[in-house]
Amino acid sequence: QVQLVESGGGLVQAGGSLRLSCAASGRTFNSYILGWFRQAPGKEREFVAAMSWSGGYTYYRDSVKGRFTMSRDGAETAVYLQMNNLKPEDTAVYYCAAKRYYYSESAASYDYWGQGTQVTVSS
Numbered sequence: 068q069v070q071l072v073e074s075g076g077g078l079v080q081a082g083g084s085l086r087l088s089c090a091a092s093g094r095t096f097n098s099y100i101l102g103w104f105r106q107a108p109g110k111e112r113e114f115v116a117a118m119s120w121s122g123g124y125t126y127y128r129d130s131v132k133g134r135f136t137m138s139r140d141g142a143e144t145a146v147y148l149q150m151n152n153l154k155p156e157d158t159a160v161y162y163c164a165a166k167r168y169y170y171s172e173s174a175a176s177y178d179y180w181g182q183g184t185q186v187t188v189s190s
Contacts, residue, residue, distance in 0.1 A: 068094050069163070075088045076187075079188055087161055098120075101164070125137050135148060159189050
């Protein structure tokens with residue numbers, strides 16, 4: 068059974084930085100896509116970033132390009148989301164998710180989810 072556990076959220080002022088972590092366990096992830104999503108109050112869950120565990124291109128939503136960086140640590144079986152120059156509109160619960168084989172920006176296509184971590188950016 069795949070388990071994903073996020074950490075690293077918190078309260079930060081606009082312009083600040085946070086680094087989210089997602090510890091993955093339960094199987095080998097060579098054929099998996101790992102993604103970050105977020106959900107603000109009253110809004111739908113939206114795609115933030117995704118990458119193949121085996122390497123290759125990393126995809127980002129337009130509004131975070133140049134500010135967020137997704138990376139992985141194969142030794143620790145973890146993925147990270149470095150978030151710089153945070154804006155109040157980045158405030159949301161951030162989720163780590165996993166699916167097999169093919170890249171997708173659709174939350175419905177991901178099979179495994181973490182519990183989420185709150186990120187709050189004050190103006």
